Amino acid sequence: MNKNSNNLWGGRFEKATAPAMARLSKSTHFDWRLAKYDLLQTDVHIQALNKVNLLTKAEAEKLRQAVSKINNQISLGQIHPLEEDEDVHSAIERLIIDEVGEIGGKIRVGRSRNDQVVTDFKLFLRESSRHISNLVLELISIINKKSEKYIEITVPGFTHLQHAQPVTLAHELTKHCQSLLRDIDRFIDWDKRVDDCPLGSGALSGSAIITDSTWVANQLGFSKPSENSIDAVSDRDFVAEYLFICAMIGIHLSKFAEEIIILSSSEFSYAKLSDEFSTGSSIMPQKKNPDAAELTRGKSGRLIGNLTAMLVTLKGLAFAYNRDLQEDKEPVFDSHDTLMLLLPAFSGMVESLDFDTDRLTKAASTGHSLATEIADWLVKNGTTFKEAHDISGECVKLAESKGIEVHELNQQDLSSIDSRITSQIQNVLTLKNAIESRTSYAGTSPSSVKAQIKRISGKIADMNKWAQLNPVPEL
Numbered sequence: 001m002n003k004n005s006n007n008l009w010g011g012r013f014e015k016a017t018a019p020a021m022a023r024l025s026k027s028t029h030f031d032w033r034l035a036k037y038d039l040l041q042t043d044v045h046i047q048a049l050n051k052v053n054l055l056t057k058a059e060a061e062k063l064r065q066a067v068s069k070i071n072n073q074i075s076l077g078q079i080h081p082l083e084e085d086e087d088v089h090s091a092i093e094r095l096i097i098d099e100v101g102e103i104g105g106k107i108r109v110g111r112s113r114n115d116q117v118v119t120d121f122k123l124f125l126r127e128s129s130r131h132i133s134n135l136v137l138e139l140i141s142i143i144n145k146k147s148e149k150y151i152e153i154t155v156p157g158f159t160h161l162q163h164a165q166p167v168t169l170a171h172e173l174t175k176h177c178q179s180l181l182r183d184i185d186r187f188i189d190w191d192k193r194v195d196d197c198p199l200g201s202g203a204l205s206g207s208a209i210i211t212d213s214t215w216v217a218n219q220l221g222f223s224k225p226s227e228n229s230i231d232a233v234s235d236r237d238f239v240a241e242y243l244f245i246c247a248m249i250g251i252h253l254s255k256f257a258e259e260i261i262i263l264s265s266s267e268f269s270y271a272k273l274s275d276e277f278s279t280g281s282s283i284m285p286q287k288k289n290p291d292a293a294e295l296t297r298g299k300s301g302r303l304i305g306n307l308t309a310m311l312v313t314l315k316g317l318a319f320a321y322n323r324d325l326q327e328d329k330e331p332v333f334d335s336h337d338t339l340m341l342l343l344p345a346f347s348g349m350v351e352s353l354d355f356d357t358d359r360l361t362k363a364a365s366t367g368h369s370l371a372t373e374i375a376d377w378l379v380k381n382g383t384t385f386k387e388a389h390d391i392s393g394e395c396v397k398l399a400e401s402k403g404i405e406v407h408e409l410n411q412q413d414l415s416s417i418d419s420r421i422t423s424q425i426q427n428v429l430t431l432k433n434a435i436e437s438r439t440s441y442a443g444t445s446p447s448s449v450k451a452q453i454k455r456i457s458g459k460i461a462d463m464n465k466w467a468q469l470n471p472v473p474e475l
Contacts, residue, residue, distance in 0.1 A: 110209030163367025197222035201229035250303035257293035274352035306331035
């Protein structure tokens with residue numbers, strides 16, 4: 001018979017687990033952080049057993065007091081799993097038995113580690129998604145507030161890292177708000193699909209003991225029980241989706257970080273990083289390195305790797321629970337911890353970031369960025385855009401031959417290219433016109449950007465209501 005007394009299994013085994021197998025199987029070194037969720041569902045399970053008369057009222061009360069005491073001790077860091085505890089579930093059961101005696105063994109009936117672990121994980125992730133979202137919303141608020149200072153500041157807009165058309169600095173900044181808002185929206189949408197409770201699914205076929213699954217689900221903060229017990233214990237779609245959202249947040253932060261690195265370089269000198277979020281060189285005393293941005297860029301690869309690892313683990317699994325699914329937790333915990341570490345530093349870097357607005361405005365009209373204004377003016381005066389595009393290109397070619405910007409061509413130069421270009425074009429061939437004329441809903445005009453900033457503020461307020469609401473009940 002198996003002599004590993006802390007195991008939740010072993011009656012049919014004649015030999016004890018080999019030490020090498022025990023080390024491979026052990027998971028308390030990472031799943032212990034699920035202890036509070038395991039205790040929460042254990043408390044609900046005790047109540048459910050009492051409802052079906054498998055625990056007396058006195059037994060249930062004694063067990064619930066033990067659960068509460070253990071939860072407090074764990075939260076204070078006073079107790080930890082033993083070396084021989086296989087996983088968080090066996091450790092919690094052992095602690096309860098140590099506290100109340102053999103009646104603690106009654107809590108195992110009516111559930112399996114298969115439905116326990118996925119329930120624990122869903123509870124953890126629903127909280128995690130809100131912790132991360134709160135930090136992302138804080139960053140969005142910082143960007144949006146910073147944008148208000150730069151509504152009237154004209155800067156070069158880039159495509160292919162080449163000067164394209166002038167935009168406002170506020171417009172450039174708020175683009176990052178939009179991508180991050182989509183990430184929060186993904187979490188909110190994801191949360192709807194995680195809002196079903198697997199507890200009661202047993203190993204794979206459901207429970208013959210606890211049949212009021214809706215009551216159990218509601219006690220744990222879920223709106224409903226899972227639909228299919230086989231799917232419930234094997235489903236990790238919600239894990240892959242969570243990791244995808246984390247990876248997308250990392251990608252969006254990385255793209256922003258890349259811009260900060262470029263714009264703060266000596267070659268651009270458009271932005272200046274605070275000393276608080278920069279580091280120096282051990283050998284070159286003049287260096288001021290954008291390490292907060294570079295570490296952000298680097299950690300995005302880690303977040304993508306965690307998603308990839310999860311997808312590869314899932315791709316070939318058959319039927320219900322397989323032990324491969326133990327590999328779902330470490331990538332998730334790493335992604336959670338990475339973003340919780342990264343986001344406060346990134347927010348601080350953005351909040352303390354300064355811009356050389358004079359240099360930016362001076363650069364806004366370089367690179368022949370006003371060439372499109374010539375084409376637009378010609379179209380408004382009856383020329384087809386195909387022809388207008390060619391004429392504008394000829395203007396750029398002439399300006400390049402003279403070593404000047406296209407808007408610096410005099411009227412004689414412009415008329416020599418096409419007689420339809422009259423002196424009226426001088427009224428629109430300016431940065432002011434290029435910015436203020438883009439009044440479309442998503443445009444860069446000050447009026448459009450002001451409206452965008454207001455809409456972002458409204459979305460922040462709405463999303464904060466979801467992010468501040470903890471779906472996991474207190475024990």
